[in-house]
Amino acid sequence: MTTLDKNISAIEVSDATVRYKAAAVLQGLSLRVRRGEIYALLGGNGAGKSTTINALLGFVPLEAGRVRVCGIDVAADPLAARAALAYVPENVALYEHLTALENLAYFLRLADGTFDPARDGDRIEMALTTVGLAPDAWRRRLGGYSKGMRQKVAIALALARAVPVLLLDEPTTGLDPQATSEFNAMLQALRAQHVTILMVTHDLLGAAEVADRIGFLDGGRIVQELEAARASDGAARFDVQALFDRYAGARRAA
Numbered sequence: 125m126t127t128l129d130k131n132i133s134a135i136e137v138s139d140a141t142v143r144y145k146a147a148a149v150l151q152g153l154s155l156r157v158r159r160g161e162i163y164a165l166l167g168g169n170g171a172g173k174s175t176t177i178n179a180l181l182g183f184v185p186l187e188a189g190r191v192r193v194c195g196i197d198v199a200a201d202p203l204a205a206r207a208a209l210a211y212v213p214e215n216v217a218l219y220e221h222l223t224a225l226e227n228l229a230y231f232l233r234l235a236d237g238t239f240d241p242a243r244d245g246d247r248i249e250m251a252l253t254t255v256g257l258a259p260d261a262w263r264r265r266l267g268g269y270s271k272g273m274r275q276k277v278a279i280a281l282a283l284a285r286a287v288p289v290l291l292l293d294e295p296t297t298g299l300d301p302q303a304t305s306e307f308n309a310m311l312q313a314l315r316a317q318h319v320t321i322l323m324v325t326h327d328l329l330g331a332a333e334v335a336d337r338i339g340f341l342d343g344g345r346i347v348q349e350l351e352a353a354r355a356s357d358g359a360a361r362f363d364v365q366a367l368f369d370r371y372a373g374a375r376r377a378a
């Protein structure tokens with residue numbers, strides 16, 4: 125994984141404008157996520173959250189501005205930028221008829237032809253352990269997995285590939301409280317490995333539990349940004365009432 129350097133931006137969006145036909149969806153969006161940081165991007169329907177992810181992945185052209193991932197300009201070198209990213213959609217697409225171990229081995233070999241599960245299997249096991257997938261599930265087909273378990277496999281794949289930046293789209297939607305709490309624990313484990321995470325969500329309270337910073341997107345730009353206070357044990361804490369007030373303020377300001 126990458127070295128933790130809080131001064132280097134893993135994600136840097138500067139004055140980005142994206143237009144679909146007549147409508148400007150991102151309107152001068154600026155956003156920085158530091159290495160090893162968990163950033164939650166909140167916003168109402170149509171605020172431009174998915175468009176922000178698509179801009180990071182180089183799937184939508186910018187009318188103005190710039191997007192960089194680990195210092196790589198997405199427009200100039202989309203393949204190199206994409207190699208630094210793992211995108212985990214709300215509904216993960218992996219092979220249902222393969223086990224977790226087989227899925228990881230297959231996709232790792234696809235990403236790197238020299239990958240050999242017999243020699244490099246430790247990488248897979250470490251990744252599955254970090255995301256907290258119970259070992260008794262490793263040899264079961266994904267067809268019988270819950271949504272939370274599939275998500276763990278997708279994130280384990282990113283970890284095994286040593287991808288420095290994760291983009292998570294609505295990761296806790298449809299997870300039950302147990303799976304949500306496991307997801308939160310997994311994010312802490314990823315943070316310990318200095319993975320940078322941009323998480324798009326509608327869940328303000330969930331974001332307050334795991335994020336280092338929360339940004340509110342409205343009208344295609346960040347209208348409020350809040351940083352968690354650090355407790356003496358190092359844990360990030362938000363004042364939840366202040367968050368709600370700021371969110372309401374953000375929506376009025378937009």
Ligand SMILES: Nc1ncnc2c1ncn2[C@@H]1O[C@H](COP(=O)(O)OP(=O)(O)OP(=O)(O)O)[C@@H](O)[C@H]1O
Pocket residue numbers: 144145149167168169170171172173174175176
């Ligand atoms: N390919 C497209 N062509 C035209 N308009 C689009 C396209 N994709 C998104 N839009 C519009 O851009 C706006 C922002 O969409 P986006 O999907 O980025 O919002 P969002 O914040 O992710 O919303 P949600 O929470 O509903 O997923 C919306 O008004 C949407 O209808």
